[in-house]
Amino acid sequence: MLQFSFTEEQEDFRKILRQYSKEVLLPQYTKWDREKKTPRHLWEELGELGVTGLRIPEKYGGSAADCITTGIAAEEIGKGDFNLTYSVMLNALIGEILSIHANNAIKSEWLPKIAQGKSIVGIAITEPQAGTDAGGIQSTAIRKGDHFILNGEKSGISVATVADAFILFAKTDPTAGNRGISAFLVPSDLPGVDCRGYEDMGNIPIGRGSVYLTDVMIPEQYLIGNLNEGFSQVMNGFDLSRLLIGLQCIGTATQSLDETIEHVKTRHSFGKPLAVNQAVSFPIVHHYTQLELVKWQAYRGLWLRDECLQHTKEAASVKWLAPKYSSEAIHECLLLNGHYAYTKEMPFEQRLRDVIGLEIGDGTAQANQMVIAKHLIGKEFRSYQKI
Structure with missing residues (x-):
């Protein structure tokens, strides 16, 4: 019977990461951008939390977690620091490739260091x-x-x-x-x-x-x-990274919506909260709905991967729409928070800049639509395409 729920262990993991994101990552998110610094010490802290080794076998210091659990990590870390979700997404892709295809010498040398967050690959x-x-x-x-x-x-x-x-x-x-x-x-x-x-x-x-x-x-x-045979190895890995990128973007956009909801509930104009105006509340509803739909498509894609079922077009649809919808939602949040949100005193402008980058990386919107078309239309389309 199909269950639209997470396990108790997954919910506990989510709570741990949510607290860490809120208390540790979120307050420092803009700091690393301003200082142009990669916080490697936080990669190591995420290693201690089990985040950097989710798709690495236990014998090499990872947890061999399923893809859904890895998606939870991407979503929750994304709420605190969009850029640190690369420790989830990139490590999951690298971990799978090395675990499945590398020889024992490479695995023994590199996988433990990657799982601990001490090496970045x-x-x-x-x-x-x-x-x-x-x-x-x-x-x-x-x-x-x-x-x-x-x-x-x-x-x-x-x-x-x-x-x-x-x-x-x-x-x-x-x-x-x-x-x-x-x-x-x-x-x-x-x-x-x-x-x-x-x-x-x-x-x-x-x-x-x-x-x-x-x-x-x-x-x-x-x-x-x-x-x-390297090309076929990485093409399968993209199906995972595209789904994790989707949740990474959605986590960041959802955090922006949550902060904006609190703002419009407490900010008054003409004697009433901004939130009671449909011109304010309806855009929030619009973006919330779009993000929720893509989020559950992402988790469905991860479930399909865990079940060893085909999920390429699902991954491509998430990679196409999640960065697009997320950047649109963050843009709206920036506007609803007013002129202070246009400054670097608030995180919205950085979130917008960061998310836009993943409208390009791991396949543009057009590239992902071509992938979907290949799977929907079949050989008639594939015979004229190279992707």
Whole structure:
């Protein structure tokens, strides 16, 4: 029988994270943006709470949590600090890829540190000429004896300037298209790896930037999974990260709505609370309804993944609409809170800047609509598309 509820353990986990987000993360949220700093100590605190190792096996220090529990973490951490939800979303994606495809040496070396929040690992796919068309990767990995030599450029990479390593995708068979791409674990301190940050509009504490590779030597044991099969590995991972991104955005937008509701209930104009005006209350209702609908589609997608059922179009629909609806809701909250909300004394302007970034990352609206169309229309659509 289908149950639209969380387990007692999941509700307890939510309560713990909600309190931590409210008391620890939320008061410092704007601090890291202003200081342009990645709070690595908070990644370690989240490791102590079990957040950074949710999709990592217990033998490597994780909790092997289900996807729904991981979604709860993304939603609740998002209410306190949008950027720290990368410790949920990114670690879940990295944790799955390494746990399933990496050899035992990589797992033993990296998974415990990731689970503890002591190491940050990024995923490097996008290139200047290969964004939505990830199969257009031009970076190369050429075998030379018991090593691979990597050359190329990765762009728009989250945690580029702070990561200890990257799961990096490069062409190992230039003649094989998407099937000629392999994945490697690349430590960021290797000779020939150069990481440079961007002056971004938002997501400042994430340290987004480019990673340049110049004759980087990688031992063959740092190959992840099978040679030439990296593309299929990451495509499945995107179904998880897109659902978690949806809950990350919704958590931030929901927190903005909650704060705005309190404001319009207590702020008076012309002798009455702002909240009694339909021009104020109806927009709040509108955004609440949209966020709730997408939230439950996200949890449904995570349930499908836990049940090993197809969920690609569900993930794409969440990734398409959650950042869009969330940015619209936060924008409305900023306006309803008045001119102080336009200053950096309140968190709304930063939330808006941060969420907009995920209207691009992990697939634009158009890219996700193409994914949905492929699954709805079938081979007639797929035969003309590359995604």
